[in-house]
Amino acid sequence: MxxxxxxxxxxxxxxxxxxxxxxxxxxxxxxxxxxxxxxxxxxxxxxxxxxxxxxxxxxxxxxxxxxxxxxxxxxxxxxxxxxxxxxxxxxxxxxxxxxxxxxxxxxxxxxxxxxxxxxxxxxxxxxxxxxLSVGEYVYGLGERFTSFTKNGQSVDMWNRDGGTSTEQSYKNIPFYLTNKGYGVFVNTVAVQ
CATH class of the missing domain: 2.60.40.1760 (glycosyl hydrolase (family 31))
Structure with missing residues:
Protein backbone atom coordinates (compact mmCIF):
# COMPACT_ATOMS: atom_id res chain seq x y z
CA MET A 1 0.00 0.00 0.00
CA LEU A 132 -21.52 -10.22 -15.80
CA SER A 133 -23.97 -12.28 -13.77
CA VAL A 134 -26.86 -14.25 -15.26
CA GLY A 135 -29.68 -11.78 -15.89
CA GLU A 136 -27.37 -8.74 -15.65
CA TYR A 137 -27.88 -6.04 -18.28
CA VAL A 138 -25.56 -3.23 -19.39
CA TYR A 139 -26.91 0.24 -20.33
CA GLY A 140 -25.29 3.51 -21.39
CA LEU A 141 -22.16 4.42 -23.39
CA GLY A 142 -23.78 7.51 -24.92
CA GLU A 143 -25.67 7.93 -28.16
CA ARG A 144 -26.14 4.62 -29.95
CA PHE A 145 -28.27 3.50 -32.88
CA THR A 146 -28.38 -0.08 -31.63
CA SER A 147 -30.54 -1.83 -29.04
CA PHE A 148 -30.88 -0.17 -25.63
CA THR A 149 -29.33 -3.12 -23.79
CA LYS A 150 -25.61 -3.30 -24.67
CA ASN A 151 -25.07 -6.98 -23.78
CA GLY A 152 -23.32 -8.80 -26.64
CA GLN A 153 -22.40 -5.61 -28.50
CA SER A 154 -18.92 -4.46 -29.40
CA VAL A 155 -19.06 -0.68 -28.90
CA ASP A 156 -16.65 1.59 -30.79
CA MET A 157 -16.02 4.74 -28.71
CA TRP A 158 -14.87 6.99 -31.56
CA ASN A 159 -16.93 10.06 -32.60
CA ARG A 160 -17.83 10.04 -36.30
CA ASP A 161 -20.49 11.46 -38.60
CA GLY A 162 -21.94 8.14 -39.69
CA GLY A 163 -25.65 8.95 -39.67
CA THR A 164 -28.47 6.94 -38.17
CA SER A 165 -28.01 3.91 -40.43
CA THR A 166 -24.64 2.98 -38.87
CA GLU A 167 -23.30 2.24 -35.38
CA GLN A 168 -21.13 5.40 -35.48
CA SER A 169 -22.25 8.28 -33.28
CA TYR A 170 -21.58 11.86 -32.20
CA LYS A 171 -21.91 11.48 -28.43
CA ASN A 172 -19.79 8.69 -26.99
CA ILE A 173 -19.72 8.56 -23.20
CA PRO A 174 -17.32 6.01 -21.67
CA PHE A 175 -19.68 5.19 -18.81
CA TYR A 176 -22.10 2.33 -18.36
CA LEU A 177 -24.54 1.15 -15.70
CA THR A 178 -25.88 -2.30 -14.95
CA ASN A 179 -29.15 -3.40 -13.43
CA LYS A 180 -27.12 -4.66 -10.41
CA GLY A 181 -26.69 -1.03 -9.35
CA TYR A 182 -23.08 -0.22 -10.24
CA GLY A 183 -21.46 1.83 -12.98
CA VAL A 184 -18.07 1.88 -14.70
CA PHE A 185 -16.41 5.04 -16.05
CA VAL A 186 -13.37 4.57 -18.30
CA ASN A 187 -11.27 7.73 -17.88
CA THR A 188 -9.09 7.81 -20.97
CA VAL A 189 -8.49 10.13 -23.90
CA ALA A 190 -6.87 7.38 -25.98
CA VAL A 191 -7.52 7.46 -29.70
CA GLN A 192 -7.72 4.53 -32.03
Whole structure:
Protein backbone atom coordinates (compact mmCIF):
# COMPACT_ATOMS: atom_id res chain seq x y z
CA MET A 1 0.00 0.00 0.00
CA UNK A 2 1.12 3.55 -0.61
CA UNK A 3 0.38 6.96 0.82
CA UNK A 4 0.66 9.72 -1.80
CA UNK A 5 -0.69 13.25 -2.25
CA UNK A 6 -2.55 13.06 1.06
CA UNK A 7 -4.59 10.04 -0.05
CA UNK A 8 -4.20 6.35 0.66
CA UNK A 9 -3.99 3.99 -2.25
CA UNK A 10 -3.41 0.28 -2.57
CA UNK A 11 -0.67 -0.40 -5.14
CA UNK A 12 -0.26 -3.85 -6.66
CA UNK A 13 2.69 -4.63 -8.93
CA UNK A 14 1.72 -7.59 -11.07
CA UNK A 15 3.31 -9.53 -13.92
CA UNK A 16 0.92 -10.74 -16.65
CA UNK A 17 2.01 -14.36 -16.18
CA UNK A 18 2.94 -16.74 -13.38
CA UNK A 19 6.58 -16.34 -12.26
CA UNK A 20 7.96 -19.77 -11.34
CA UNK A 21 11.52 -18.61 -10.61
CA UNK A 22 13.93 -15.70 -10.86
CA UNK A 23 14.56 -16.33 -14.56
CA UNK A 24 10.89 -15.74 -15.35
CA UNK A 25 11.27 -12.08 -14.43
CA UNK A 26 13.79 -11.32 -17.19
CA UNK A 27 11.42 -10.97 -20.16
CA UNK A 28 8.22 -10.11 -18.31
CA UNK A 29 6.52 -6.70 -18.23
CA UNK A 30 5.18 -5.38 -14.95
CA UNK A 31 1.80 -3.71 -14.46
CA UNK A 32 0.98 -1.23 -11.70
CA UNK A 33 -2.62 -1.50 -10.54
CA UNK A 34 -3.53 1.34 -8.16
CA UNK A 35 -6.77 1.22 -6.17
CA UNK A 36 -7.90 4.45 -4.53
CA UNK A 37 -11.11 6.28 -3.67
CA UNK A 38 -11.89 9.85 -4.75
CA UNK A 39 -15.09 9.88 -2.63
CA UNK A 40 -17.10 7.48 -0.45
CA UNK A 41 -18.63 4.51 -2.32
CA UNK A 42 -16.39 5.08 -5.38
CA UNK A 43 -13.28 3.05 -6.18
CA UNK A 44 -10.78 4.18 -8.78
CA UNK A 45 -8.71 1.51 -10.54
CA UNK A 46 -5.73 2.74 -12.54
CA UNK A 47 -3.73 0.21 -14.60
CA UNK A 48 -0.37 1.41 -15.87
CA UNK A 49 2.40 -0.13 -17.92
CA UNK A 50 5.53 2.01 -18.48
CA UNK A 51 4.16 5.15 -16.85
CA UNK A 52 7.27 7.11 -17.80
CA UNK A 53 6.33 7.56 -21.47
CA UNK A 54 5.54 10.94 -23.05
CA UNK A 55 2.42 12.60 -21.61
CA UNK A 56 -0.24 12.50 -24.33
CA UNK A 57 -2.86 14.69 -22.56
CA UNK A 58 -5.39 16.24 -22.40
CA UNK A 59 -6.32 15.61 -18.79
CA UNK A 60 -9.59 16.23 -17.00
CA UNK A 61 -9.63 16.88 -13.28
CA UNK A 62 -11.59 14.39 -11.22
CA UNK A 63 -13.08 15.45 -7.92
CA UNK A 64 -11.00 14.15 -5.00
CA UNK A 65 -12.47 14.32 -1.51
CA UNK A 66 -9.38 14.58 0.70
CA UNK A 67 -11.27 13.26 3.74
CA UNK A 68 -12.61 9.99 2.31
CA UNK A 69 -12.20 7.41 5.10
CA UNK A 70 -10.65 4.21 3.77
CA UNK A 71 -10.04 0.82 5.31
CA UNK A 72 -7.07 -1.06 3.87
CA UNK A 73 -6.44 -4.60 5.07
CA UNK A 74 -3.83 -7.16 4.12
CA UNK A 75 -3.37 -10.83 4.97
CA UNK A 76 -1.60 -13.81 3.41
CA UNK A 77 -4.41 -14.52 0.92
CA UNK A 78 -5.72 -11.08 -0.05
CA UNK A 79 -5.53 -7.28 -0.06
CA UNK A 80 -8.61 -5.09 0.27
CA UNK A 81 -9.62 -1.45 0.14
CA UNK A 82 -13.01 -0.29 1.43
CA UNK A 83 -14.63 3.09 0.82
CA UNK A 84 -18.06 3.51 2.39
CA UNK A 85 -20.09 0.42 1.48
CA UNK A 86 -17.96 -0.41 -1.61
CA UNK A 87 -14.87 -2.57 -1.38
CA UNK A 88 -12.37 -4.18 -3.70
CA UNK A 89 -10.60 -7.40 -2.72
CA UNK A 90 -7.61 -8.74 -4.64
CA UNK A 91 -6.82 -12.43 -4.18
CA UNK A 92 -3.50 -14.01 -5.17
CA UNK A 93 -4.31 -17.60 -6.12
CA UNK A 94 -5.89 -17.61 -8.62
CA UNK A 95 -5.64 -13.91 -9.50
CA UNK A 96 -9.11 -12.47 -8.82
CA UNK A 97 -10.39 -8.98 -8.07
CA UNK A 98 -13.87 -8.82 -6.50
CA UNK A 99 -15.98 -5.67 -6.17
CA UNK A 100 -18.45 -5.85 -3.29
CA UNK A 101 -21.29 -3.60 -2.12
CA UNK A 102 -22.11 -4.11 1.55
CA UNK A 103 -20.23 -7.44 1.37
CA UNK A 104 -22.35 -8.64 -1.59
CA UNK A 105 -20.52 -9.37 -4.87
CA UNK A 106 -21.24 -6.92 -7.70
CA UNK A 107 -18.69 -8.05 -10.28
CA UNK A 108 -15.22 -9.56 -10.59
CA UNK A 109 -12.15 -9.45 -12.73
CA UNK A 110 -11.13 -13.09 -13.00
CA UNK A 111 -7.89 -14.74 -14.01
CA UNK A 112 -6.87 -13.17 -17.36
CA UNK A 113 -9.44 -10.37 -16.93
CA UNK A 114 -6.76 -7.66 -16.71
CA UNK A 115 -4.15 -7.66 -19.38
CA UNK A 116 -1.36 -5.98 -21.26
CA UNK A 117 -1.63 -6.54 -25.02
CA UNK A 118 0.61 -5.76 -27.97
CA UNK A 119 -1.01 -5.73 -31.43
CA UNK A 120 0.57 -6.90 -34.68
CA UNK A 121 1.59 -3.28 -35.45
CA UNK A 122 3.31 -3.10 -31.99
CA UNK A 123 0.65 -0.81 -30.44
CA UNK A 124 0.33 -1.38 -26.68
CA UNK A 125 -3.00 -1.75 -24.91
CA UNK A 126 -4.16 -2.30 -21.34
CA UNK A 127 -7.52 -4.00 -20.91
CA UNK A 128 -9.97 -5.00 -18.21
CA UNK A 129 -12.80 -7.51 -18.50
CA UNK A 130 -15.43 -7.62 -15.77
CA UNK A 131 -17.78 -10.56 -15.23
CA LEU A 132 -21.52 -10.22 -15.80
CA SER A 133 -23.97 -12.28 -13.77
CA VAL A 134 -26.86 -14.25 -15.26
CA GLY A 135 -29.68 -11.78 -15.89
CA GLU A 136 -27.37 -8.74 -15.65
CA TYR A 137 -27.88 -6.04 -18.28
CA VAL A 138 -25.56 -3.23 -19.39
CA TYR A 139 -26.91 0.24 -20.33
CA GLY A 140 -25.29 3.51 -21.39
CA LEU A 141 -22.16 4.42 -23.39
CA GLY A 142 -23.78 7.51 -24.92
CA GLU A 143 -25.67 7.93 -28.16
CA ARG A 144 -26.14 4.62 -29.95
CA PHE A 145 -28.27 3.50 -32.88
CA THR A 146 -28.38 -0.08 -31.63
CA SER A 147 -30.54 -1.83 -29.04
CA PHE A 148 -30.88 -0.17 -25.63
CA THR A 149 -29.33 -3.12 -23.79
CA LYS A 150 -25.61 -3.30 -24.67
CA ASN A 151 -25.07 -6.98 -23.78
CA GLY A 152 -23.32 -8.80 -26.64
CA GLN A 153 -22.40 -5.61 -28.50
CA SER A 154 -18.92 -4.46 -29.40
CA VAL A 155 -19.06 -0.68 -28.90
CA ASP A 156 -16.65 1.59 -30.79
CA MET A 157 -16.02 4.74 -28.71
CA TRP A 158 -14.87 6.99 -31.56
CA ASN A 159 -16.93 10.06 -32.60
CA ARG A 160 -17.83 10.04 -36.30
CA ASP A 161 -20.49 11.46 -38.60
CA GLY A 162 -21.94 8.14 -39.69
CA GLY A 163 -25.65 8.95 -39.67
CA THR A 164 -28.47 6.94 -38.17
CA SER A 165 -28.01 3.91 -40.43
CA THR A 166 -24.64 2.98 -38.87
CA GLU A 167 -23.30 2.24 -35.38
CA GLN A 168 -21.13 5.40 -35.48
CA SER A 169 -22.25 8.28 -33.28
CA TYR A 170 -21.58 11.86 -32.20
CA LYS A 171 -21.91 11.48 -28.43
CA ASN A 172 -19.79 8.69 -26.99
CA ILE A 173 -19.72 8.56 -23.20
CA PRO A 174 -17.32 6.01 -21.67
CA PHE A 175 -19.68 5.19 -18.81
CA TYR A 176 -22.10 2.33 -18.36
CA LEU A 177 -24.54 1.15 -15.70
CA THR A 178 -25.88 -2.30 -14.95
CA ASN A 179 -29.15 -3.40 -13.43
CA LYS A 180 -27.12 -4.66 -10.41
CA GLY A 181 -26.69 -1.03 -9.35
CA TYR A 182 -23.08 -0.22 -10.24
CA GLY A 183 -21.46 1.83 -12.98
CA VAL A 184 -18.07 1.88 -14.70
CA PHE A 185 -16.41 5.04 -16.05
CA VAL A 186 -13.37 4.57 -18.30
CA ASN A 187 -11.27 7.73 -17.88
CA THR A 188 -9.09 7.81 -20.97
CA VAL A 189 -8.49 10.13 -23.90
CA ALA A 190 -6.87 7.38 -25.98
CA VAL A 191 -7.52 7.46 -29.70
CA GLN A 192 -7.72 4.53 -32.03
Missing amino acids: KFSDGNWSLDVYAPPKHIAGRGGQLDTPLMLIRYSSPMPDVICVRMTHHKGKQDQGPHFEIYQNQTTPLEITENDASLSLKSGQLSVIRREQPWTVDYLWNNKRLTSSSNRGMGYLKSADQTNYVREQLD
